[in-house]
Amino acid sequence: MRVLLVAALLLVGSGQAPATAAGTYELLFRSTALKGLEAVPAGSEAGQSTVVYDRLVSGAADGQMDGSFSIGLKVKADDKVTMTLYQGTRSRGLGEYPASVGNPVIMYFLESVLADIAAQSGGSPFYMRNRIKEALLEDAQVVPVTRQYRNRDVAAQEVMIRPFLKDKARARMGRFSELALTVTVSEEIPGWYYSLVATVPAAAGASEVGYSHAITLDGKGEGKP
Structure with missing residues (x-):
């Protein structure tokens, strides 16, 4: 799992508008995403987090990771x-990373x-990883949106990536060729990310979701998960 993480660490208007490749990467991997967040004091309660995310998964390969989870990020001094x-x-624990990246x-x-998706499709995770990495470095459509945070509307940007849309192996990938990655970001959101969503439709006429x-x-x- 660390391969794409390491690769990402190293690569550090109105209406609908395309972002350049550099602009896409900067939106998705903002190096200052954690800037301004206060560090959790040393010796504080073990479960205390700086930022908390809700994680909901459905339709995973073996069902073991289906369900509701929380992810806590703790910024340290x-x-x-x-x-x-x-x-x-x-x-x-999911690891420790430099906050500066x-x-x-x-x-x-x-x-x-x-x-x-590699487990469900039976495809090569190496091939899929490379296609996703390439998509992260290509132009993308960015849509200005409004999201609600702490009972107020905040301006945000929604970035959608379709890594297999033009892939040469698309015909063999079935429904997984329709993978869509949608990331919503905002300067007014602590940690930069409002949401990160991946979707793959069910196969036509199939019983699975x-x-x-x-x-x-x-x-x-903020606070405990």
Whole structure:
């Protein structure tokens, strides 16, 4: 899972408008995403987080990761940020990263989606990873939107990536060729990301549901998960 994370760390108007390749990457991997967030004081309660996200997955390959989770990001005084996955009373560390390179939740999101669709489709995770990495460095459509945070409307931007839309192997990928990655960002949102959503439709006439993986900023945006 760390391969795409490391690669991402190293690459550090009105109406509907295209973003240049550089603009797309800057929107998705903003190096200053955690700027201005206060560090959690040393010795504070173990579960205390700086920013909390709700994570909801449905239609995963084996169903084990289906359900509702929380992700807590703790910014520390030593310019490090830790990421923890919570489900009920259980928790699992997701790593520690330099806070100066940005918010690692997007890298966790991309790797989780990659693992899910590779397992379901039976395709090569290496091939899919490369296509996603290429899509992150291409032009994208960016739509200005409004989102509600703390009972007020905030201006945001919605970026959609379709990594397999023009892929040469699209015909063999079935419904997974329709993967859409939609990331909503805003200067007014702590941590930069309002939501990160991946969707794959269900196969036509099939009984299984489509795949959905959504990570959304908690309504309070801070505190315990």
